[in-house]
Amino acid sequence: MITADRMAAVDANAAALGIPRKQLMESSGNAVARVVRESVDPGDRVVLVCGRGNNGGDAFVAARFLDAYDTETVLLGHPERIGTEIARENWDAIQHAELPTTVVGDTTDIADLDLDDVDLIVDAMLGTGVTGALREPEATAARVINESEATVVAVDVPSGVDADTGTSEGVAVDADHVVTFHDTKPGLADLDAAVTVAEIGIPAAAERFVGPGDLPSQHRAAASHKGDHGEVLVIGGGPYTGAPALTGQAALRAGCDLVHIACPESVARDVQGYSENLIVHALDGERFTPSVVEGVLDRAVEMDGVICGPGLGDHAETREAVSNFLGGFEGRAVIDADALGVVPEVDTDATLVCTPHQGELQAMGGETADDWEQRADLVAEFAGELGHTLLVKGPYDIVADGETTRVNRTGTPAMTVGGTGDVLAGVVGALLVATEPLTAAAAGAYLTGRAGEAAADARGNGLVATDLLDRLSEGFDNE
Numbered sequence: 386m387i388t389a390d391r392m393a394a395v396d397a398n399a400a401a402l403g404i405p406r407k408q409l410m411e412s413s414g415n416a417v418a419r420v421v422r423e424s425v426d427p428g429d430r431v432v433l434v435c436g437r438g439n440n441g442g443d444a445f446v447a448a449r450f451l452d453a454y455d456t457e458t459v460l461l462g463h464p465e466r467i468g469t470e471i472a473r474e475n476w477d478a479i480q481h482a483e484l485p486t487t488v489v490g491d492t493t494d495i496a497d498l499d500l501d502d503v504d505l506i507v508d509a510m511l512g513t514g515v516t517g518a519l520r521e522p523e524a525t526a527a528r529v530i531n532e533s534e535a536t537v538v539a540v541d542v543p544s545g546v547d548a549d550t551g552t553s554e555g556v557a558v559d560a561d562h563v564v565t566f567h568d569t570k571p572g573l574a575d576l577d578a579a580v581t582v583a584e585i586g587i588p589a590a591a592e593r594f595v596g597p598g599d600l601p602s603q604h605r606a607a608a609s610h611k612g613d614h615g616e617v618l619v620i621g622g623g624p625y626t627g628a629p630a631l632t633g634q635a636a637l638r639a640g641c642d643l644v645h646i647a648c649p650e651s652v653a654r655d656v657q658g659y660s661e662n663l664i665v666h667a668l669d670g671e672r673f674t675p676s677v678v679e680g681v682l683d684r685a686v687e688m689d690g691v692i693c694g695p696g697l698g699d700h701a702e703t704r705e706a707v708s709n710f711l712g713g714f715e716g717r718a719v720i721d722a723d724a725l726g727v728v729p730e731v732d733t734d735a736t737l738v739c740t741p742h743q744g745e746l747q748a749m750g751g752e753t754a755d756d757w758e759q760r761a762d763l764v765a766e767f768a769g770e771l772g773h774t775l776l777v778k779g780p781y782d783i784v785a786d787g788e789t790t791r792v793n794r795t796g797t798p799a800m801t802v803g804g805t806g807d808v809l810a811g812v813v814g815a816l817l818v819a820t821e822p823l824t825a826a827a828a829g830a831y832l833t834g835r836a837g838e839a840a841a842d843a844r845g846n847g848l849v850a851t852d853l854l855d856r857l858s859e860g861f862d863n864e
């Protein structure tokens with residue numbers, strides 16, 4: 386079962402694996418033709434009613450595989466308005482092959498569409514790209530199709546039906562058979578139609594491994610204001626000063642508008658000294674202690690997200706302070722480094738993404754394995770027990786929340802240098818502001834790994850964590 390959005394992400398991942406969408410369309414169209422051939426006799430008349438998106442594109446391909454039949458490919462709307470290159474190329478191909486086609490300009494032409502003596506209609510007007518009730522001429526076409534005596538085979542989804550919900554806001558095609566691709570869609574479950582799920586050559590890797598399709602959209606409304614795109618609080622520092630500064634700068638480079646650092650006064654000036662882009666708030670004392678938790682909670686509740694852990698150190702007082710903080714925090718937080726140890730014991734209403742390396746995972750009570758597939762199962766099980774999302778760093782990062790597991794393959798052994806984990810925590814914290822935890826963790830691992838690869842291209846094993854900072858935004862462009 387796969388949703389339309391997830392299908393689009395998997396398509397993009399397949400393209401990044403070297404399986405372009407046009408190849409998928411060829412497989413889709415071939416699968417449709419196979420089902421059609423099973424439903425008609427030689428000499429039967431087959432009309433393919435096509436929209437201007439890739440759903441239509443699938444039928445343009447199918448027409449080529451039905452060349453031996455009496456087919457007519459009907460395009461609703463002018464060929465100039467075909468919306469995607471791969472659909473357009475397949476329309477041009479059947480034109481050049483002089484397969485019979487008709488272009489329907491508007492509603493009146495639709496009424497001329499004679500479907501009375503047609504044996505089978507392929508409904509390829511709309512698939513997962515439908516928005517709202519069918520407009521014209523698709524709405525009239527759907528009614529004409531429904532009134533005909535022909536067998537109706539729908540491409541991917543009956544036109545007008547929402548692939549995720551199975552509902553339609555207006556008229557929808559009433560199909561006898563649906564040929565859907567790669568995996569069934571939630572909205573097909575209750576349809577009164579036979580459903581064929583056709584493999585179209587998308588490998589499991591396109592779902593398993595994090596790819597460009599898993600990245601949250603970088604779109605920003607033009608009328609954005611400061612703070613719209615994330616204000617986060619980093620709780621870190623104590624013996625260390627570099628870690629919270631790396632995390633804060635990484636959060637900015639991953640798109641946050643404002644980053645606050647709450648750190649002990651003993652290191653506050655050092656942390657501020659790393660960057661004018663950070664807003665540093667000094668906490669009394671030399672480490673994070675229970676006495677300052679109240680104040681930090683008051684600030685945290687104003688934020689869109691928190692990143693707790695970088696450079697905190699593991700003093701008993703600090704562990705108690707982290708535990709008290711999590712006990713009172715109900716927002717979204719990344720937990721990293723020395724703060725991880727308390728997570729299994731603490732009862733919190735916060736939504737957490739924990740980013741342990743394998744040693745920290747074991748210290749939390751989790752199990753690991755050298756084989757990444759075994760590790761994935763162990764991490765998924767532990768995430769389910771914890772009730773939080775885990776991002777377990779390693780040559781293959783494992784991201785799991787107990788329901789879904791993704792594996793990230795980007796990165797390089799040169800990233801074992803200190804500080805890259807602080808950068809990762811900042812990237813995940815920035816994404817967690819506006820993205821679901823699993824997606825934020827998977828995309829954070831992917832983007833940080835990409836930045837590490839770019840840094841290693843330039844600096845080899847001499848790369849340092851700060852080299853990742855100004856390469857982070859490049860990852861978003863690798864769509």
Ligand SMILES: NC(=O)C1=CN([C@@H]2O[C@H](COP(=O)(O)OP(=O)(O)OC[C@H]3O[C@@H](n4cnc5c(N)ncnc54)[C@H](O)[C@@H]3O)[C@@H](O)[C@H]2O)[C@H](O)CC1
Pocket residue numbers: 392396406409410413436437438439440441442443468469510511512513514515516517518519520521523540541542566567
């Ligand atoms: N991996 C896969 O599953 C593959 C699926 N393929 C096929 O691609 C379609 C999705 O294609 P897309 O271009 O995104 O959208 P559609 O063709 O479904 O529809 C867009 C098209 O429809 C118009 N439109 C939108 N809403 C309405 C409306 N309410 N009334 C009228 N017209 C509407 C919009 O303007 C566009 O023109 C998927 O279903 C599969 O069939 C790929 O071929 C290969 C991989």
Ligand SMILES: [K+]
Pocket residue numbers: 440508509510511512539540541542543544
């Ligand atoms: K359809």
